[in-house]
Amino acid sequence: MSVLAVSLLALGVAFVLAITRAAFGPTPFDRVLAVNTIGTLAVLAIAVYGFFDGRPEFLDIALLYALINFIGTIAILKYFRFGTLGDHPHGSKEDKPS
């Protein structure tokens, strides 16, 4: 049981380190990378906490978090790359594919 507590503690330390990188990252991509890592850490922390608390049903939440984390990362990168999430190119109102 105490190994699970130590594992949660290590995940917390990793959280702090990754959040520091997300705060000080010089480029936006550093921040996106740090946020992606924080998402993976959150998935692991939810799973380990489910075992620590004796309620492994938490794994469903971890599963959803993994999926949403991936979609969020791709959406943020697409926004950086194209300046928009939809089909309108930046600055034009027409539906032309650029």
Add this chain to the structure above:
Amino acid sequence: MSMVWQMVELIGYISLGLGSLGVVIGALGLLRLGDIYQRMHGSGIVDTGGAGLILFGLLLLSPDWTVSVRLILIGFILVMTSPTATHAIARAARVSGVEGELKRKPRAKRKSKSKSKGAK
């Protein structure tokens, strides 16, 4: 029989400990390395070593087969999505002109080097 299960539990706890170590080391690399392409290395350690070992340890500790199925599913999703996300980040950084610490050599130098390599 109970010996075997005790061994499995022990291996699970050892795997959890190693995975925790990997997660901390990867996050330390994410914080301390020099540029974004190097930081991706730390992120990769968290995504493969840390997550893989922790999920494997939990899999050995799981009390029920439904829990095992969910753990395997989480591992599968992480294995599928995290390289894709990292690849997208690297490509976006490269396209938008982020330079690494190791800059590309000037063109003439690279050409002469490749020529000498070809001569060998």
